[in-house]
Amino acid sequence: MQNNLESRQFRLIRRPNGLPAQDDFELTTETLDAPGDGEVAVAVEYISLDPAMRGWMAEGKSYIEPVGIGDVMRAFAAGTVVASRHPDFAEGDRVTGLMGAQTHAVMPGTQVNKVDASQLDLPTYIGALGMPGMTAWFGILEVGELAEGDRVLVSAASGAVGALVGQIAKKKGATVVGIAGGAEKCAYLTDELGFDGAIDYKSEDVDRAIATHFPDGLDIFFDNVGGQILNAALANLRVGARVVICGAISQYNKTNGVGGAEDAPTNYLSLLVNRAKMEGFIILDYIHRYDEAYPQMAEWIVSGELAHKEDIDEGFDNFVETLRKLYTGENFGKLVLKV
């Protein structure tokens, strides 16, 4: 490999208070060691921005260790192998992995996946065919126990996970309504993704709108947003409903705690009345089962049966600015930064 491979890196230097800020990070340059036995060096081309990053920056008990102060920010990424000391990888291979918010990474070969960039472009491999795609698949089919004819509501429906959840549910014979912010995103759901309806939470009374779309209630609520939207959905369940807690992006930057007074799920007794269940899940628990989802998802994506949209910002230095867009709804589709 080139000697003295320099990596520019966003390091977390302070835990955010509210929305992540530029001053929570430091932009540093490090000279990387050449890959050792079993390792590969990768030039990162795309960095994935995921809502979970906010949780990874926070202190406290979670499903994964927080990013340490001073450490390179954790991030999924895709790039090209520039040097390899692993028998399964050669220079020029395209790979994805948890490579961090940096321009170059040295990774164990066991922690990167080779992808076929002649089939699909790299951002798709960290989006619809990456972690968000797997989340949609296992979330709606396994946790949601989707059945033909189900009436399904999904929040953050125009986003990376939500758009796929709705389309998979449609393919399996469900009636699907999505909740999104603004007329443009709502039109995308019905006109381009084939959803049966859309609710603009910024201009509609969500509780009333759900009841209008589903007068007999919901079988599945796939929630990416939490707070008041979750509470409105709870008020509209049918007997035997499943509420899938995938995320709660409306709560991630709260400084007064999740589910504070105005965001509390006060309608939770609907679970009892309707013999319904509410279940959270973490996609990391399904990694060993990705093979069950991947071939079918790849086929649908390559054939164009599953639509996917990437929102690509450019310029490594814009990492923090780009990340913030997730929490303000400025992204439209899977948010990715081109290095």
Ligand SMILES: NC(=O)c1ccc[n+]([C@@H]2O[C@H](COP(=O)([O-])OP(=O)(O)OC[C@H]3O[C@@H](n4cnc5c(N)ncnc54)[C@H](OP(=O)(O)O)[C@@H]3O)[C@@H](O)[C@H]2O)c1
């Ligand atoms: N459980 C897991 O393992 C797992 C894995 C992946 C992702 N997730 C979760 O899935 C959810 C979606 O992730 P994604 O990657 O697909 O992101 P995304 O939907 O592509 O982007 C985030 C979207 O959330 C919406 N949003 C932001 N703040 C909001 C608020 N205060 N109220 C309502 N909507 C808001 C915005 O859309 P609007 O313009 O429509 O508001 C924004 O575009 C997140 O909660 C994430 O944490 C969970």
